Amino acid sequence: MTKPLLEVEDLRVRFHLRTGIVEAVRGVSFQLGRERLGIVGESGSGKSQTGRAILGLTPPPGEVTAGKLTFDGIDLLTASKRTLRTLRGGRISMVMQDPKYSLNPVMTIGEQIIEAYQAHAKASRAEARDKALAMLEAVKMRDPGRVFALYPHEVSGGMGQRAMIAMMLVTDPDLLIADEPTSALDVTVQMEVLRILDELVAERGMSLIFVSHDLKLVSSFCDRVLVMYAGRVVEELEAKHLRQAKHAYTQGLMQCLPTLANDIRPLPVLNRDPSWAQ
Amino acid sequence: MLDIQNLQVVFGTGRLRVDAVKNVSFQVERGASYGLVGESGSGKSTVLRAICGLAPISDGRVSVEGKEVTTPRDQAFYRTVQMVFQDPYASLHPRHTVDRTLSEPLAIHGEKDAEARIVQALREVGLGPSFRFRYPHQLSGGQRQRIAIARALILRPKVLLLDEPTSALDASVQAEVLNLLDELRQKMGLTYILVSHDLAVVAHLCERLLVMRHGEGVEETTAAALRSGKASDSYTRSLIQASSGFSRDGQKTSPALAV
Numbered sequence A: 001m002t003k004p005l006l007e008v009e010d011l012r013v014r015f016h017l018r019t020g021i022v023e024a025v026r027g028v029s030f031q032l033g034r035e036r037l038g039i040v041g042e043s044g045s046g047k048s049q050t051g052r053a054i055l056g057l058t059p060p061p062g063e064v065t066a067g068k069l070t071f072d073g074i075d076l077l078t079a080s081k082r083t084l085r086t087l088r089g090g091r092i093s094m095v096m097q098d099p100k101y102s103l104n105p106v107m108t109i110g111e112q113i114i115e116a117y118q119a120h121a122k123a124s125r126a127e128a129r130d131k132a133l134a135m136l137e138a139v140k141m142r143d144p145g146r147v148f149a150l151y152p153h154e155v156s157g158g159m160g161q162r163a164m165i166a167m168m169l170v171t172d173p174d175l176l177i178a179d180e181p182t183s184a185l186d187v188t189v190q191m192e193v194l195r196i197l198d199e200l201v202a203e204r205g206m207s208l209i210f211v212s213h214d215l216k217l218v219s220s221f222c223d224r225v226l227v228m229y230a231g232r233v234v235e236e237l238e239a240k241h242l243r244q245a246k247h248a249y250t251q252g253l254m255q256c257l258p259t260l261a262n263d264i265r266p267l268p269v270l271n272r273d274p275s276w277a278q
Numbered sequence B: 001m002l003d004i005q006n007l008q009v010v011f012g013t014g015r016l017r018v019d020a021v022k023n024v025s026f027q028v029e030r031g032a033s034y035g036l037v038g039e040s041g042s043g044k045s046t047v048l049r050a051i052c053g054l055a056p057i058s059d060g061r062v063s064v065e066g067k068e069v070t071t072p073r074d075q076a077f078y079r080t081v082q083m084v085f086q087d088p089y090a091s092l093h094p095r096h097t098v099d100r101t102l103s104e105p106l107a108i109h110g111e112k113d114a115e116a117r118i119v120q121a122l123r124e125v126g127l128g129p130s131f132r133f134r135y136p137h138q139l140s141g142g143q144r145q146r147i148a149i150a151r152a153l154i155l156r157p158k159v160l161l162l163d164e165p166t167s168a169l170d171a172s173v174q175a176e177v178l179n180l181l182d183e184l185r186q187k188m189g190l191t192y193i194l195v196s197h198d199l200a201v202v203a204h205l206c207e208r209l210l211v212m213r214h215g216e217g218v219e220e221t222t223a224a225a226l227r228s229g230k231a232s233d234s235y236t237r238s239l240i241q242a243s244s245g246f247s248r249d250g251q252k253t254s255p256a257l258a259v
Helices: A047-055 A081-087 A109-120 A125-138 A144-148 A157-169 A187-204 A215-221 A239-244 A248-255 B044-051 B075-080 B098-108 B114-124 B141-153 B171-188 B199-205 B223-227 B234-243
Strands: A006-017 A020-032 A036-040 A062-065 A068-071 A092-095 A175-179 A207-212 A224-229 A232-238 B002-011 B018-028 B033-037 B059-064 B081-084 B159-163 B191-196 B208-213 B216-222
Touching: A006 A047, A020 A047, A020 A224, A020 A232, A036 A047, A036 A215, A047 A068, A047 A092, A047 A175, A047 A207, A092 A157, A109 A125, A109 A144, A109 A157, A125 A144, A125 A157, A157 A187, A187 A215, A187 B234, A207 A215, A215 A224, A215 A239, A215 A248, A224 A239, A224 A248, A232 A239, A232 A248, A248 B171, B002 B044, B018 B044, B018 B059, B018 B208, B018 B216, B033 B044, B033 B199, B044 B159, B044 B191, B075 B081, B081 B141, B098 B114, B098 B141, B114 B141, B141 B171, B171 B199, B191 B199, B199 B223, B199 B234, B208 B223, B208 B234, B216 B223, B216 B234
Parallel strands: A036 A207, A036 A224, A092 A175, A175 A207, B033 B191, B033 B208, B081 B159, B159 B191
Antiparallel strands: A006 A020, A006 A062, A006 A068, A224 A232, B002 B018, B002 B059, B208 B216
16 A cells, blocks of 8 residues: 555644643544545544644644654644645645635635635636636536625525635645535535535545544545544444444444434433543 | 414515515424424524514414414413524523523513422423523533423423424434423423424424425425335425435436525
């Protein structure tokens, strides 16, 4: 096997608060090749902080330590801010949860995509504009020219999220981190956005880290799944083998969802075992 | 118990006019549970808000126990109908203790014996008396939603309007709240109207449901039909398909959705 694109070893994220130290991520290790990796967990499990730490986006007063954190041979922990800036948005990019909060409200969508492109590629404005329009078309906007000139508040949630994906993919990154990219969207729109994301990832041979709370969605979308609980990876498994999950937490998470297929009541509830957090 | 006839809700006039709900009709029998499903903007929450007086009834009739509701709603109405909101982080007063939150409806309706009723209401939703003097920030999401349910139930209403009661909660907490709602309905003989975007949640809690889209009722169906995958409307079918997870088997977005 070729060298993995991203290597994470014993990643820890700590927050020094007035009330003491909170460890949000406690020793996460994984390797990522050209694949789709899902990270699943409930709120507070540290899944989003894992994604953010890779990009160096841990908010203060957070502190990141790791045995090893390398991207394509570059050590992300010791790299200069300048190197990090060229990586962020250039070779690694991130799609956030809610397009309402993560797009700039006072810039048109087209301008934002151009800005993202010109920050990483030497290109004339005309070139950048063509690239932005092509990207909007790639995310299946029906009228790219019109969407280009719109402000974020003028588009729907699904369109906003597609614009965000367009912006993140315009630089042809090697790794895309998607943090709950579809949680703010309606189910049917969700599928559409996922389908677009899936096509683009396959087409460009990107690696994808998909962070989500939705076990069912992740297992149907990704190749491999990490299940996190209280800042640790409790189980790692092939998405297609999710049904044979060993850990009680993974099993509990799957069973407590109501399904259309069978009618179980009362629903099994999750009995949290303190030993899971050890 | 509840009869909605040709309900219309219109916001704004002229160029700003929005028809949020157009001609929606349904009936709910006593002790039944009725679901409203749809995407955001389909008007499902507005129907609930119109029933309890938070949105105007522009046309049509809403009757509770055979009597048409008055605007503004009278006290007797709120003794019969209460509502639980989506986000327990936003629907509880952050600077009121649980005790104060629960005593307010009792004070408004001039109920006596508040203390005993509060302790009992807490017990009904599975919380101990130790929760009585806590503030919302000292509670988890699931506990907050239990408090919101206790507040709605403390006046012994007959109808509970549930607006996405579990969508802000984690999957494991959602299961607990759904079980609680199921249990309370059986014990107290409550009538529910549940609004949700999650077909599985609606099918779990309701017997009958209405699929809504763009402010109109698309199809009225039963949970049993939903479970067996029977749906006459293409939009309902696409919702069922979307709820079964992502599939790579190249089927394009169904034409019903490409609007």
